[in-house]
Amino acid sequence: MRVMVLGGAGFIGSAFVRELNKRGIRPLVYDLLTYAGRLENLKDTDHEFVKGDIRDEKLQEAIAKYRPEVVVNFAAETHVDRSIYKPQDFLTTNILGTVNVLDASRHYNFKYIHISTDEVYGEECGNENSPLNPSSPYSASKASADLFVRAYVRTYKVEAIIIRPSNNYGPRQFPEKFIPKAIIRTLLGLHVPIYGDGKAERDWMFVEDTGRIIADLIEKAEWSGEVYNIPGGQRYSVLDVVKMIGEVMGREVEVRFVNDRPGHDRRYCMTTGLRYEVTPLREGLRKTVEWYLNNRWWWKPLIKDRFFVEDEPWSKGGVNT
Template sequence: MKIAVLGGAGFIGSAFVRELNKRGIRPIVIDLLTYAGRVENLKDTDHEFIKADIRDQKLHDILKDHKVDVVINFAAESHVDRSIYKPQDFVTTNVLGTINVLEASRLLGFRYVHISTDEVYGEECSDEDSPLNPSSPYSAAKASADLFVKAYVRTYSVNAIIVRPSNNYGPRQFPEKFIPKAIIRTLLGLHVPVYGNGKQERDWIYVEDTARIIADLMEKAEWKGEVYNIPGGQRISNVDLLRMLGEVMGKEIKVKFVSDRPGHDRRYCMDTRLKYSVTPLKEGLRRTYEWYVENEWWWKPLIADKFFKEDEPWR
């Protein structure tokens, strides 16, 4: 089976490449290598790499020439703060890019795995049949892409599924995100900015668990537009997460509460019909912390980014 991983040089995408390698599969990795997609994420993996943009018509030729059977799309703009600052980028990549991939699937006949997010549901606890109620430009773009997948399944009989994971964490996550930002800033003796009162709840899942669950899904899905939620089942407030992380690190995490961001969801909460096991949160945080300690070469070149340095980057 020939598999193409779009956005495979990103955080979750590179973890998925590693999962495929464990199963004896050498995928094609297609990535534009924007700021969060890095060839360093693919170190020690077995893959064929092609630099390309999912919004570009040339993607069709690449997928046709390689005779792919399945395409998994992790390629996305994913940082909520950046979507508030510049929403247009999220529409072009997350919506128009998805439509371009769907067109390729319609014309070439490959199966398509669309990676979405729990944020499309908004603040209410939701199952796979719940209505979409996005709050940010990021989640609105992802919800729109999900609906296009549904439309292509219905109108063109494209073979596709939609996967909605909860908040991922683990090695190789870009330092703008909450957990790596907290780890790195604490290692550097800096405070960690926390929006509002810090009581917003998120449901966390270790990235290697997400990769494994998606790979398992590919073997049993019916490919008729089914939606699969992948919650971690480990909901915790942001301030309590930092307390747990501080225990793991054996260090005091200095919290600085800052003005809340616009449209900030109070919680994310999903149910699922799937059965699987996940890494306990404290154990996953320990593995994540140890990875960042042992791999300064990976993150030190990245911390000049303004989204790492500033408390309220969307302003």
């Protein structure tokens, strides 16, 4: 099977490439290598690579040359704080980039897997037919892209599905995200900033599980615009996870509460008809902590990023808190 992975040098994308390798598939990875997309994430994987932006014509050229049977799109701006700071990047990459991929699907007849997020449901516990109710510029851009996928299926008869994972964590996640930030800052003897009262609840999913489930769906999905939620089934508050990280690391995690994020959702929750096994959160955190402990070469160059260093980096963008 010829599989093309857009954003395959990112966090979930590179985990998916590893899963494809386990199944004997050598994919083509197409990635712009922005701040969170790194060739280091693809170390020890078997793949072809093309550097490029999903928003420009080079994507069409790469698809025309490679002729994929399946295209999986992980390429996106994903960090809510960054979307509050600069929403325009989320509009161009997440919406216009998706439309560019959909246009390619009309001409080259590949099956398209669009990777979305549980955040499109807002604070409601959504099933695959629930209305979309995004709260942030990030989730609004992903919800818009989802609607374009459904429109292209209806109007142009492209073969596509939408997959909505819950909050992923694991090795190679950029340190701006909560779990790697908490692990690394604790290793460095720094406090961990927590928004509001720390009781915001997320549904946690180990990234290797997500890669496996997406690969399974290639074989059994219906390609008529169906939506597939893949919740982790492990809902814990931010404070619960901080406590668990400290227990796994065997050291105290210093917490500092900071001003809550504008529009901050109190929970994310999904249901699904799919059946699969997931890694228990404590076990996944243990694997994640071990990886960051043993791969300091990977994260040390990244920790000067303002979204790692500052407690409220979005507030510098003129947001009225």
